[in-house]
Amino acid sequence: MRAPNPAGSRHLPLADTSSREGLVGAIESCGEGCGCNSKSVSAEVAAAERELANALMPPAMGGGDEDKLLQVGDVAKVSGKTVRAIHHYEELGLLQPHARSKGRYRLYDTGAxxxxxxxxxxxxxxxxLPQIQEIVRAWESASSAPSAMAKIRSTYQRKLEETRAQIAHMQSLERELQASIRYLDxxxxxxxxxxxxxxxxxxxHESEEKQPDLVAGIHGGAQRTLIKAAAAG
Amino acid sequence: MRAPNPAGSRHLPLADTSSREGLVGAIESCGEGCGCNSKSVSAEVAAAERELANALMPPAMGGGDEDKLLQVGDVAKVSGKTVRAIHHYEELGLLQPHARSKGRYRLYDTGAxxxxxxxxxxxxxxxxLPQIQEIVRAWESASSAPSAMAKIRSTYQRKLEETRAQIAHMQSLERELQASIRYLDxxxxxxxxxxxxxxxxxxxHESEEKQPDLVAGIHGGAQRTLIKAAAAG
DNA sequence: TCTTACCCTTACGTGTACGTGAGGGTTGAG
DNA sequence: CTCAACCCTCACGTACACGTAAGGGTAAGA
Incomplete structure (x- = not known):
């Protein structure tokens, strides 16, 4: 498995990370078919996943597990991140390799x-990541499992509410985009x-109701006209 | 209007900008009631907006407009941003003051x-912001208005699709949060x-279907057990 | 053994969106 | 005129999530 291009593609592009996040950000490997984007990458990931599944479990083998360890590159490929990112997570204490090889290679189990x-x-x-670090620290230093879980649960509860608010916000953006596109038609x-x-x-456009923000913001001072009209009326 | 605390609150907290964006990020002033968060700030903004509307249009005044100009602090207050942010947008060419006072104060019209x-x-x-800069540049240097608008429209079209994908992704996260909370119950x-x-x-939890990712990821190697079980079965 | 594709650590660099003074001038009610 | 509350222009600083070499060692098929 060290020969040139063992079974897949080395140097996968990983999609350009250049674009920013905002509220409509760069999603990569959703995992479940949620209807979101990221076609090419998730295909790569799926391929890598199958490949590694085979590598980890050769056919006709019962179920030992302690010896099936991944290198950092494998973890990266399967999770759709870069090796550097995995290292970065380790620096922050979010992830520890299960073991090291004689040559100090990081070796991960599938839990990683x-x-x-x-x-x-x-x-x-x-x-x-620092916030996630906090959660991990709290979890690892917890004395009672159920109370640690309760903490996680309440975090998830808060996040659920935030996510719903977020979805509502994005839906309003969606509606405004639709209205703007109609307006610009x-x-x-x-x-x-x-x-x-x-x-x-x-x-x-005078038949239209009113310029959406996404239209009004384009012209520098178009809003003035509307205000004058409102004041005159 | 230069006396201590003219009518509102100086030094408004502006909500902590510390938290990151991710996909479920910090929303401030949605403007329309989209059901999203940001209560305190948008209340401040609304108050500032009323105040400035009065300042701009004293009762019993027809409709001159060229003279009703805002200072940078006013624009900041109404838009829910900081003065520094407004300056920053100007540095990037996203926003130009309509005029300057004798003392070089920036003066904005309501289009700002x-x-x-x-x-x-x-x-x-x-x-x-650099991407928005591109759009502004393209708009300002366009020779034909309808073709420039067509460009904007197609940008909005792309963004509409991305937004929908994004909403779908967040809804899948929402479902997973719900499942995880149920699981942790x-x-x-x-x-x-x-x-x-x-x-x-x-x-x-053995009655449950399967650990959601948001649960499986908490324990370091809990996933191993599942894989062994799958291999044994 | 050789070769190639990996991996190691260290450490500085990058893009985004502003924050935070420093040092000093401007506005306008009282 | 005074004085509080604004505003100005630099210009360096910050948090985040990695990117990108540099210099060198490691794993394993052929």
């Missing part, structure tokens, strides 16, 4: 993959020779 | 408020003297 997936989801839920009626500065005195 | 709101929403839609049955390391050999 679950952990990385968990980190990803917690991150998607709006927690920073009528720009077809505009003379192509018209210049953008003329938009502030445009009368093409 | 619309612009800041627009920037906020574009940001919430996942665009970075049964931890009540656990002995309070139990230690967290014992969770990996816990049998309290």
């Amino acid at each position: 993959v679950a952990r990385v997936r968990w980190i990803n989801k917690m991150h998607d839920l709006g927690l920073s 009528t720009c077809d009626a505009c003379d192509p020779a018209e210049i953008v500065q003329a938009c502030s005195s445009c009368h093409v | 408020v619309a612009r800041v709101r627009w920037i906020n929403k574009m940001h919430d839609l996942g665009l970075s 049964t931890c009540d049955a656990c002995d309070p003297a139990e230690i967290v390391q014992a969770c990996s050999s816990c049998h309290v």
